[in-house]
Amino acid sequence: MSEPSSKRLKMADGTAAPVIGTHNGHFHADEALAVYLLRLLPDYQNAQLVRTRDPELLKDCTIVVDVGGVHDDALRRYDHHQREFNATFPGKHTKLSSAGLVWMHYGKKIISTVTGLDVDSADAELLYQKLYEDLIEAFDANDNGISVYDPQELRKAGIEKKLNDKGFSLASVVGRYNHAPITPLVDAVSSNGAPPAAAKTEKTQDEEDARFQRASTFVGEQFSLELSDKFTSWLPARAVVARAFNSRTALDPSGRIIVIPHRPEGVPWSDHLYALEEENGCAGQVLYALFAENGEPNSKWRIRAVSLEPGSFENRKALPEAWRGVRDEDLSKVSGVPGAIFVHAGGFIGGNQTFEGALEMAKKAVEI
Known part of the structure; x- marks a missing residue:
């Protein structure tokens, strides 16, 4: 997955396959979702993924997310870590992560591709807003360290947690893929019931990339379920509820x-x-x-x-x-x-x- 540009795959017509770039090392939920979202678009359906922080390798990528220090839609560069970055989704106040950036720029195209809705239709706009509010904004908030409630205000009010959820979220699940054993313990049990050998935990670049792909598939499935539910159930229900309300x-x-x-x-x-x-x-x-x-x-x-x-x-x-x-x-x-x-x-x-x-x-x- 992290091959240099000289080894880029070719498309059926002989042209170089597009390349999505993101950083290597410890990964997070936002770029895992950003990569999945891009691959829903025809332009990037068969794209290679290069995970690197090398500016020379990133320079040759077709599109780059969550690394590079640049947010420029014309250049297809979508990083949010630079000091001056303060972009938010229209009408919202949460600072964007790479997931929100990709959704802001490509969300309507993704909806149109997946559902067949006209990209400029009112229904596509409703889904564009709803998917951000109900799913993607939480990725942005998590990656930027923004809590649902102000922790200081909660402490001042003397409100204590009723249980220890350890911050459980989609993002925390993604975090596990960075450290999980290559062979999960429950899958390593031998057929005769003998205790498994110690699970391997070392990570080559290929193994790290494979972990990232598992994480991207996981968050992508959650997105897919959310979009499917909103398109097939939530959206048609709007007219039904409007008649009942009126x-x-x-x-x-x-x-x-x-x-x-x-x-x-x-x-x-x-x-x-x-x-x-x-x-x-x-x-x-x-x-x-x-x-x-x-x-x-x-x-x-x-x-x-x-x-x-x-x-x-x-x-x-x-x-x-x-x-x-x-x-x-x-x-x-x-x-x-x-x-x-x-x-x-x-x-x-x-x-x-x-x-x-x-x-x-x-x-x-x-x-x-």
Whole structure:
């Protein structure tokens, strides 16, 4: 993988294959993802990878990420370590890493290549923004030492961690590939059950490059899963949730309850709800979402309390405390609504035998 330019591969037409350059030595999640992203583009699908800090070798690379001290799109150089670098993704404040730089300059082309969407379409723009917010910005923040919360403010507030997660993240998993044994212990167990020999840990350049490729494949799979989910599920759900949002007062004049139509593939609704509220100047208005368990006419219905913010375990308004942990007839009695099935002890979800019952439970919960 780290061959000098004189040994560059040839394309089918006889021209030299493009070369992606990055640094050798200890690698990080950002350049592992940057290289994967570039290889999604037709121009770099068959590119060689050169991992080096030698300026002469980097000079001959077609494109360079995370090394070289230059950010210049015209020259296809994407480093972020230089003192004067302060670029951010449009509308964001997180300083970019090589992953964010590649996404900023090539993200829409990557989306178009993978999904077939027109590169200038509104849907491509939505995915471009969403993939950065939900995945790539975390790579940028990690590589630049930016925490989700200000550590000093947390200490001043006396907030302590409830468990030791050792900073577990995609980036920390990538870090393991730098030090993992060449042959993992569980794979080294001999067929007769004898203890394996000591695992080799020395690293030649070829071994280091192979580790990098494993790391790049790993983060690339996470990106692929994220893009696939957003394109096939999240994006189509936007129109479904918008219709539900715009018609929410038809069943409940307060606008505090939204009914999510059933779709076999599911409807990831919460992100779109937050966005629609912001766009319509009513952030935080919707308290409960109703949805059927299945598409059958006699389906049971669920009531879901809307989270305070995306991914939060806190709710804008949990279901009433007196209902929590109560089931069936007991719940029907305490709630005053026939057909009640359950309310979770955490108050974030409940159920009823019918849509009408679920709606009545939600309406009562709004008022309590």
